[in-house]
Amino acid sequence: MHLPLYGLLFAGLALCAWAGDWPADAAVDAHAPTRTLTPKVVVNSGRLAWEPYKRDLTPWPSLSHLDRRPTPPPQAAGFTPPLRGDVARGRAIALDPARGNCIACHVLPGEDWPGSLGHLLLGYRKRGHSDAYVYQQIYDRRLINPNTVMPPFGTFGLLTEQDIRDLTAYVQSLD
Amino acid sequence: MSKAWTEHATLALGLMLLLSAQPGAADPAEPRRELDLPLERYEPHVRGDLRLSGTYPLWRDRSRLDWRLAGSPEEHWKLNWKFMDPPYNSAVHGGHFALDRGEALYRQLDRSGRFAACLGAPRGRLKGLRTRYPRYRADLGRVVGLEEAIEHCAAAQGQVLENGSYDNSAVSLYIASLSQGLPIAIDVSRGPMRAAFERGRRLFHTRAGRLNFACSSCHVRNVGQMLRGSHITTPYGDVAHYPVYRTQYMLQSLHLRLIECNLDAGVQPLRPGSRAYTDLEVFLTALSNGYPVSVPAERH
Structure with missing residues (x-):
């Protein structure tokens, strides 16, 4: 007799689990192409409009108090030689704002408008770091410095293994 | 019949407790989120x-x-x-248009004086109000910023001024302008x-x-x-x-x-x-x- 009641309860719980991991106060439209929304201020209006953002940001933890997702923990890259990286492709990734965007923080030889908060990479080839070490730094530097600002490009799935191999080859080539 | 209902209620409650005890659901322990350390001591000034x-x-x-x-x-x-x-650009810019719009909206909202009272400005005295927001509001049972208070108090007058909308920010800007120069x-x-x-x-x-x-x-x-x-x-x-x-x-x-x-x-x-x-x-x-x-x- 009370079965429908439990059915409703389970359906409700299942819906919560299915609706995705983002918190209830996130600016998200589950049916929008990238889910993440960006506000659009409409002049002389009491309502705030929302538009799809260029990138889906729902997979990573937000600042919401309702967000119960932990920070993905640091990962060892498990680099296997040989490197097989392409220097030219690595440079393109380093300068591309949508991919590596290394230039936003690092001074790179010969490139315009570098950031300054990352370590200088000038003359990197002379420092004698192993490819495995450089690869790990790009993949997830938190294993080397737990309080690093550098994004964990491998662990967070921002770059592919080949991207990181190309970047490693590029960084190891810098004069 | 009432006994059966109690049993069902107990079962349902137990089920909810069981589910909420799973890690990540309503676990009282915080999820493991990385912090940028050390957590500085900030001076509130x-x-x-x-x-x-x-x-x-x-x-x-x-x-x-x-x-x-x-x-x-x-x-x-x-x-x-x-x-x-200001007065960086003493010619007219978008902020001045918003200010005018905010003043007009405010006068319309506060015709009865209830809007100002709701915001926490007795007798419509807006001077200094901006300097004392965000504040804890016992009537709402939480800390609110000025824009959230504007949204709430406009709704009480039957008007939609969504937090973040142009008109909400315009009213906020007008109220802020009456505290111009106050710390x-x-x-x-x-x-x-x-x-x-x-x-x-x-x-x-x-x-x-x-x-x-x-x-x-x-x-x-x-x-x-x-x-x-x-x-x-x-x-x-x-x-x-x-x-x-x-x-x-x-x-x-x-x-x-x-x-x-x-x-x-x-x-x-x-x-x-x-x-x-x-x-x-x-x-x-x-x-x-x-x-x-x-x-x-x-x-x-």
Whole structure:
């Protein structure tokens, strides 16, 4: 007799689990192409409009108090030689704002408008770091410095293994 | 029959407790979120910048800025962009239009005097109101920013002024303009405001998003450094000019600015008025205590 009641309860719980991991106060439209929304201020209006953002940001933890997702923990890259990286492709990734965007923080030889908060990479080839070490730094530097600002490009799935191999080859080539 | 109902209720309650006891559901223990450490001790006053960027003496007094710094791309960040506060552009800009709109909306909303009373301005005296928000409101049972209060009090008059909308920010800007030059003065020494400040402080150091940045990764650890073409500024003294007219954008409330910060840093943004943004607003406003309200301001 009370079965429908439990059915409703389970359906409700299942819906919560299915609706995705983002918190209830996130600016998200589950049916929008990238889910993440960006506000659009409409002049002389009491309502705030929302538009799809260029990138889906729902997979990573937000600042919401309702967000119960932990920070993905640091990962060892498990680099296997040989490197097989392409220097030219690595440079393109380093300068591309949508991919590596290394230039936003690092001074790179010969490139315009570098950031300054990352370590200088000038003359990197002379420092004698192993490819495995450089690869790990790009993949997830938190294993080397737990309080690093550098994004964990491998662990967070921002770059592919080949991207990181190309970047490693590029960084190891810098004069 | 009542016994059967009690059994069912007990079973349902037990089921809910069981499910909520799973890690990650409603676990009282926080999820393991990385923090940018150490968690700094912040002074809830704008002079706290003396121990962070040390640039405070250069922008403490708007009327005595060294304009040679404003003209230098290497050094203008040391003025904390205060050179764009009024009367930087004494010609008409978007902030002035918003101010006029805000005044008209306010007069219409407050015809009965109930709107001002709801905002916490007895007898319609708006002077100084902006300097005492965010505040704890016992009637709402939570800490609210001025824009959230405007949304709430407009709804009580039957009007929709969504938090973050142009009209909401316009009314907020008008109210702020009546506190022009008065120092921000919120009390975060006790009670719910202190709790909100502490949550905001922790959020400021909480890593988030696809790049795993915390606000503090840049705005505490790397103030003055360059991110591509921009210098990183201090979090002190930064909320006195909101809502702000963005020359590249629109009228922008602080919560909309936090959404822009989140998007730029690859973090999923929240809705304006979310608890987390309000906690950050309390934290950042406390770091502007003692700095005069400066509207209508522009920023790029």
